[in-house]
Amino acid sequence: MNALEIVKEYYGHFNAKNWDGMMALLDAEIRHEANQGDVRIGLEKFREFLGTMDTCYDETLTDMVFFSEPTNSRVSVEFVVNGIYKVADEGLPPAHNQTYVLPAGAFLEVKNGKISRVTTYYNLPLWIELVSK
Template sequence: MSNATRQLIEQYYAAFNAADWDAFMALLTEDVVHDVNEGAREGGREAFGQFMERMNRSYREHISNITVMVNEDGSRAAAEYIVEGTYLQTDEGLPEARGQQYRLPGGAFFDIRDGKVARVTNYYNLQEWIRQVEG
């Protein structure tokens, strides 16, 4: 089971990096829970899709140096990675976008149910991101 979970998380990031949003969204349960970095908890695939649409308007990102860790029964996973991006359009409450480049470490925690992502919690250092885009 842990190999299937590892493959699921690898597919998740491969779809993200390819901007294949149909494949990306298909990896989520209908009732997926999304804990936004330093934000509110959102529920459901539709809300997650709306979040991704907003993100894609403001950011172009690529995830690299991905390390996936999985528990024995494959019900939980974590990933550590580097996010490299371009800030395209000002996101509400954040500094003005001027095409700034950024690079910072991040991580995510996952709950897996029936071979799909049932929860994802993302973390990165927002203050470091702000420092990079304001610098």
């Protein structure tokens, strides 16, 4: 599989909530650069992140547009996050099943057939506004 196919499969697993499928596509030293907060390195840290996501949020990504570059090692994707905020995440507003629709994007790097970096961006102040209504 090329990088674009791997990344498309990764996001297919995300939408199916197939965390093991996502994890199988990651390099052992995955570098996860979330929009806010510390950089996470390694599969264990990424699995902890997925656990928090699964507990606090129910998200589906739509309107996905993928971009790849000629060396077939980097892929970017633009998407819309359609979510439900189920349980309050640390440092964020209280949760009571608020819904939100939020544009976002990500940059991924693939090495030796595995995703080695995931960098995600979204507008956190907008998300806070959406779930605080």
